[in-house]
Amino acid sequence: MSLIFSLPVILEESKKEYETIKAAASSSEPFFPVEQVNDREGALPNMLVHGDNLAFIQYLMREKGLEGKLRLVYMDPPFYSKASYDAVIRLKSRKIPDDCAIKPTAYDDSWKTGIEDYLRMLCIRLFLARDLLDEDGCCWVHLDWHAVHYVKILMDEIFGQRNFVNEIIWNYKSGGTGKRNFSRKHDTLLFYGKTSGHYFHPLQEKSYNRGYKPYCFKGVQEYEDELGWYTLVNMKDVWQIDMVGRTSSERTGYATQKPEQLLCQIVESCTRPGDLCADFFGGSGTLAAAAQSLGRHWISCDMGGIAMACCLQRMAQKKSGFTVLQMRPDPWGDALELDVKIEQLRGADEKKVTITLRAYHGRMDRIGLKDQERETVEAFLRQDSLQLLAYWSVDFHYDGKTHRPEVSFPKAKEEIETVCERRGRDIHKISVRTVDVFGGTTLKVLDLSSWERSR
Ligand SMILES: C[S@@+](CC[C@H](N)C(=O)[O-])C[C@H]1O[C@@H](n2cnc3c(N)ncnc32)[C@H](O)[C@@H]1O
The missing domain is CATH 3.40.50.150 (Vaccinia Virus protein VP39)
Structure with a gap:
């Protein structure tokens, strides 16, 4: 039809x-x-x-x-x-x-x-x-x-x-x-x-004068740029x-x-x-x-x-x-390996917490890649997996419900930071969220009291 x-x-x-x-x-x-x-x-x-x-x-x-x-x-x-x-x-x-x-x-x-x-x-x-x-x-x-x-x-x-x-x-x-x-x-x-x-708010655009020369008409405002003379007209x-x-x-x-x-x-x-x-x-x-x-x-x-x-x-x-x-909560952060260093600052009721990302083991098998590209991704997973992250962020006061990071690291110019440092009080529960370049996400929650006890 x-x-x-x-x-x-x-x-x-x-x-x-x-x-x-x-x-x-x-x-x-x-x-x-x-x-x-x-x-x-x-x-x-x-x-x-x-x-x-x-x-x-x-x-x-x-x-x-x-x-x-x-x-x-x-x-x-x-x-x-x-x-x-x-x-x-x-x-x-x-x-x-x-x-x-x-x-x-x-x-x-x-x-x-x-x-x-x-x-x-x-x-x-x-x-x-x-x-x-x-x-x-x-x-x-x-x-x-x-x-x-x-x-x-x-x-x-x-x-x-x-x-x-x-x-x-x-x-x-x-x-x-x-x-x-x-x-x-x-x-x-x-x-x-x-x-x-x-x-609707009308916008204006440049209208170049013929020959890029000034018209010098009375009452007409004219401007000049590297090309020549123009007036402003409705877009x-x-x-x-x-x-x-x-x-x-x-x-x-x-x-x-x-x-x-x-x-x-x-x-x-x-x-x-x-x-x-x-x-x-x-x-x-x-x-x-x-x-x-x-x-x-x-x-x-x-x-x-x-x-x-x-x-x-x-x-x-x-x-x-x-x-x-x-549409789904983040999967638990088993795919992410990281180190946490906690220092109690002398004379202050403050801690210094340093988080260092070590490796990312995200599942990439469902992504539509050609064979050679799959090999490249696997090589990165083996040798420099953190480069597959597009973004990560840290909430040092995780309330157990919503990840509301104080610090975030978007990859910029193909580089991503891997260390995050924070001084502060009342740091008990930390959440770290990562997003990889294909959109895979993880959320890792660190309970500092059990972390400190286990060290
Ligand atoms: C032409 S692209 C948009 C490009 C965008 N304007 C930009 O500047 O990057 C169309 C997008 O629609 C998305 N899309 C198609 N069907 C959709 C749906 N049912 N729900 C949400 N997104 C959809 C595709 O994933 C694709 O990213």
Whole structure:
């Protein structure tokens, strides 16, 4: 059947499923707050979530009461490209001669069951996203030629044609060329308001004068930069922004990472400082990074372990405060070997505690790696296993429930700290949490009284 006839059916079925989800009396699947990074009091609404976004949206509505509270939902889902995407993870070690890059699959966009299933998946989430938005809020969906035209028709039904605001063309230079087609160099972003009264703050851009010379028109403010003279005009709907380059400081190695500038333009035009923005296909966390730098709050959800590890590293490096949620508690920390040194400081009621990581024995057998890469990972596990960690953190006052670290170590420039020192009073129970580059986690709890007794 032609897709044109399937669209009303897809819409109808998705709407039914959405209504069933909303009407379900039972509570949603639980999400466990496993860590509060740079936010010991848990005062910030920022959330980094590892799990399926459908379950998480239900959790936000039922457990967090966030229906009608979000100002911006940005969705950068798989594009129905029929491909799968690799992340590039660089590993460096003094014990292993060559620097290595492994390329595990970050996420799959092959949709063997067809475009109808893909559109249904998106439609249900769009219905729910609409309900999460406040009356001034807006929704952006980031796609390309593969599916955007069908999604536009579905969004017209879900959000209402009159609430369609813009089709933004993001034009870039990188990517391949075709022998039988013009080179494809743009993505399309669909921008809808929840209502026609959505919040919008126009941005400005440079418009260079012809010949880059000053016009000197009366009443027109002109500026000059290294290219020449320009005026400032309201931003147009075609955005020329470079993809994240190989050497860019923004680069996380996550496949299909979007540039922060693109997300900053969206966040700045559609939200005010303090507003809550969400990305339910968060990947490496570009929306979170943009929101953080502009003083907005953020939620970033992704079902991939590599995405979660990337986003955690990125946001911890930015010193952002947030809660990490996942669908299961952390497994017990048997995979982590560490040493603890406790010194009672003379003349003070204080201890000095030094934690030194020794080795990590995380299970990597379920990760989709090619043979040679598996050998590389095994070599690291044998010789320099701590290099497989993306992040670790220590809570020196663990309350037995939530890991709320005082110190955290995101891997930066392919290096990770392995020693953590702390002086303080009332240090009795310590928790150490680790996250490896594939998203595997552990939580190790050290009870100092039994530790001291056993020495
Ligand atoms: C295009 S990528 C997002 C890239 C991201 N904007 C960035 O800048 O890094 C799409 C992401 O959606 C995630 N994803 C796909 N289906 C999902 C689902 N049902 N729940 C949560 N995440 C999902 C994939 O794991 C992938 O990371």
